Amino acid sequence: MIGIYSSCTNYYENTGGPMDKTPLEWKKLYDSADFRKNCTFEGELGPVCGKTGTRLSLWSPVSDTCTLRLYRDGERDTAPFASFPMTKNGQGVFVFETRENLDGTFYDFLLTRDGEEIVSGDPYAVACGANSVRCEIVDLETTNPSGWKSDRAPAHQTETIIWETHVRDFSFDRSGGFSENVRGKFAAFAEHGTKVQNSSSSASTGIDYLSQLGITHVQLMPVFDYATVDETGKDPALEYNWGYDPVYYNVPEGSYSSNPADGKARIRELKEAIASLHEAGLRVIMDVVYNHTFDLNNAMQQSMPDYYFRVTKEGQYANGSGCGNDAASEREMVGKFILDSVLYWAREYHFDGFRFDLMGLLPVGLMNRIQRSLDKVYGKGEKLVLGEPWAAGPSAPSRRVKLAAKANFGGMDRKIAMFCDNTRNMVAGSPFDDNDHGIAAHTVSCHRYREALDGWKDAPDLPVSSPAQLVSYASCHDNYTLIDNIARGTKDPAEQLRRARLAPCIYMTCPGIAFLLSGEEFLRSKGGDGNSYRSPSSVNAIRWDQMEQNASMVTLYKELFTLRKKCPAFFGKGSRRRVLSADVTDRTLLARLDNAYRSSDMPEGYLGNFDAEQLREAKAFAGKYPELLILLNTDEKTHSFTLPEGAHHLLFTNLSGSTDPEKVSGDSAVPVDPCGFLVYGRMNHDSKSE
Template identity: 35%
Template sequence: MSVSGIPAIDDLQPYDGDDLGAIPDGERAASKGGRGGETEGADRDGTTFRVWAPTTSRVELRLFHDGGDCCGSGCGVAGTTGVHAESALPPSTSTGEEGDADVSRQPYATYAMAPGMGADGRPDGTWVVHIDGAGHGTFYDYVAYFPDGHVSRTADPWARAAGANGRRSMVVDLRRTDPEGWADDKAPTIPLSELVVWETHVGDFSNDPHSGIPAEHRGTYLAFTHDETRVDDTSEFPTCMAYLRRLGVTAVQLMPIFDFGSVDEAAAREASRPDADPAHKPFNWGYDPVNYNVPEGSYSTDPFDGAVRIRECKRMIQSLHRNGFKVIMDVVYNHMYGADNWLERMVPGYFCRRYAGGALSNGSGCGNDMASERPMMRKYIVDSVEYWAREYHIDGFRFDLMGLMDVDTMNAIRDRLDALPGGAAKIMYGEPWAADMTAVSPDVVLAGKRGLSRLDPRIGFFSDDSRDSIRGNIFHHHKPGYVSGAAREFAPAVRHAVDAWRGTEVEVASVGQFVQYVSSHDDLTLWDKLCMAMRSVAFGHVGEFGGGSGVDSGSGVWSAESGPTDAEYDADPSLSGDIMEANRMAAGIVMMSAGVPFMLSGEEFARTKHGCDNSYNQSAALNWLDWRRARRLAGLVDYYSALIRWRRRNPSVFGGSRIVPQRDDSVVVFRVGGDCVTVNPTKQMAWQNVSALRAMNDWGQFAPLDDSAWQCVFSSRGAEACGEANWESYSRGHERQIAIPSRSFCIWRCE
């Protein structure tokens, strides 16, 4: 206990109620009875405000007619008089309202909040007040007073709605935000064995002027509600939702859709006018949370009305479900936009990790780390995930820098989701790493690679081992991987990767935990990585194949000064044939590997950012999906689509055991179920004796297998290559071997 009587940070007792935030009376009437400190007999048009602030000496609630920041004309209208507490803020108050018009800073009413009381009659760390007449659409914030004289203005950390840029919170009756048919909205039934995840950014999905989406909906949630769009609205080639149905993926992972701080929502709305240049639209990936439980306003058609973004976000999810896709939300509970966030303003020193001297921990590389191991931060995260799953019908969650989250919090999230109706089907996976060390006590186990064995086996993780083996190291752009020039070096690792690393030191409880991928929003796109690796020789690498404008035809070695040209980034077929072959092989390996396949949107049409490996704050034009490129490279799109269909028709691909023959060359061969998969990244035909593909049964005998029945039925080089492979195989006669074409990914079936 501190000298002032206020508990020290480490002694703070968590609040276990489910009523933090602003809860309109209509919602409260439908829930269980309230807790101590609230007004009895409240009318049905009011709201109860409750906030956890155990280190404050008092808290005030301020009410506004508008959201404050950039509210445009008509804001700051004088309001009615309420029962006022002291409304003048001391000069040293941290308001966070710099840039607001002076008139917008003035509340129309200010109320003193009362300490909340627990069942034992003692203060429970919350402050609460009920206000009659302050219903749906009322904007508000808090002023927190501390014993040392510090005063802080803050939005509500538990808010469910907010005005533009999230600077003020808004009371919302969530029932008013439900689109028509929302009560009947359900996720499609997709077994884990058929899950194929396609990651996209709300803006990237439709910002391209050629997307066929109406200008007023480009880059917004509502772009997802247009079911039948075409390139330039005239072509036969589909875009957006129609394109996703053609591609055949089964889940869409959305990059952050909670309220983030790096895009001015008002400016984004202005940039959405039909006469505005879409290339200069404000852009950011959004990995900088401000209000965790509020949708991002720059993706809405009206960021000033807090209800609009909620309704439009729900319409997006509803449309994705109706079109057959699960919705996975990218969540960033490991850090916030800054250490000066609403949580820390309300309870300074509690929610962010700090070293003993007071310095902020920075394992996220973003200036702050959230202390998931603290009871109220854990409760906040678990409650937040449940809220998105329950209120927005989210089907899964991808955890950014999961290696900064503690395993107890991750397992608590899993338990909470499981308790929801149908919650066991909710998907969880994350990044099992961090950007740097973080400040936690030795008894805290983090959900990084060392903590994976402590996670519930239904919490998955991205396999960077598979990624780097197939495409090459992400930190060394010119260093090749298995498909891009270092096949012999990485063949042993790829043989493990296709079997989800079973039988190795990185094996985990379930193959369903492995997210297999070669591209995501981070780092170079797959195409750009292949371009860089295959058009240079960094780190003393000597290519295993020649071709292209920068190679010495005699040695097969790229000069150190060479690199990809714009034409190669643009997938000029006269210059990039070998890169396209590598792309197809990489896709085949991922799609036929055990685990859950994942891809960055546009990987299937050789998406390029012209060598930019971190486009989080670059232009909208660099980041958006180029739908004319997708049309031009429709052959590659069709190849991905065929792989997805094959995987979905063959459930054994997901988790079936593999027979992986030992080889001493660069070729990878494995059998799963009735299929044999071959990958040959070299320039020579290779051979595989089929006797090595026979499975042994429980009695130690070979299962019956007709050696002459293997047929090449799918090839990255097309049907003609299948025919050639079958002919060469037949020519070997009695000693049956299958011929593996050069520079190919093939599937063979025993028929």
């Protein structure tokens, strides 16, 4: 052991004790070749508990000793009932093992460095008590709900359509009809039979609504343990946060459980929620935030001071996340932690995909390792990986690495997708420009939509290989909801509705993965709040009565989802160009799209777990309509479009009563009203006339 740590020991002697170090001095040590060679550990870390006993492992090579302290509960002021010295093995890993099953026991670590004592949590903890005070040892087998081992994700569909929601938003408002004890909780996703309250229509809400909507995936905003709410729920109506403030990355958030003090309850109830969504035919994506922590008072910093965080050359903590402590994900043990964490959530909770917050702060190499590791365990493309290809500002990696930003996407695994702000800004305008309101407001030309229809192949700022790498969307939790964004550009309610009916038509016909904020389909508003991350539930919660009030909008979205799943021109992930020809002005577009099916239209690996009947229907639809026509009018007046030669069927319109839905022959003039969007299918010559 002396040989392994000799370089560290000499460094301490030259610069003072470890507790005296500045962030730059720690950085010099951690980035030295000796430390990287001798202190990188590849084995299993964290707690393991089961029938054969209990094992805890903590990586802390800069600590001299480590004592495991055990507690009866997770309260702050209780004393340990037992303490055990831990053995320091190779690469600085402290280990404790016993044949006793310590299920339900709480714990922390008492570390010493140069005679000073430091209390630390466990970065790899899988459970904790209320408000993250102490970690908890759990036998994970005992947290499995009935039927968990047979839980499986539903088969892939021709298209991925993601509906993003926040656990509390989903069920907190009483208009949703959820039982009082599950409002704002994981358990709401497993409650069936909920209806819009104070209504005569008995429209379904919650999981029953989702199963009928036509989406394929539910993306849950952060469900890991975060810092910025009181988990005991003293004032749940006001106690709110989106959750991008990680504390324990591998622990579910306690405020969403029935009993935050019981570490098992939150685990079991999250598993039940995921199983319920799977049973409803929906896959589940986890929103992960590995680019920063809430603050520096955490188990990572306690166990390894300044190792997990980037430091600038001036000795300040890097702030590319806007949170003041960018994760040093380029370092070996930070990258290992992130990869281990992703694999843990996929294995233990059956998550079907991962959305990476501020992915532009993580190395390209790490993101590719994550995708390859998921592919190796579950099959190519079985687990979806997507993320934001940007950061909130410049960061300071400890060595030269390419970060997973938009400009570097050419080096990313072809199965990793990025949120396409080109499409977002084209549809609704940039959320950062008060004078940009998107294509319907004429601040964006229809020529941009023409570019988007070909997957932005000619855009110099989008080095992607295929639409599989693009997420097509107009709104998400960040910034404004779609209707609030539209309201920034016009105060006329009738014009707002016209633009709201046009916006999804635009991004739902762009190549890529389709994505929408929960409730966008029924004009969900946050009252113009463009950054509601800690606004109360009165602002953030989904108002399910709006779904009933705007039922025609829901119908529009359902029709778009159905159309997208049928048409290779829209769902295809192959790299070919789709636009055969286009007649475009600033305010109008008539485009011919190639709708023929090709095997390359399906993402790599999908055919191993796929809805074969749906694919057969899509192939038949493409055979019947080998070409599509899109007619778009963003002008204030009606425009007439002349269809090309051939027989055409109207497949979709966002207008009512403006076009005869029967077959239309070539050279026919088709009038399209303002904010009108129509899709025609050109019939195959071999198809029977209808």
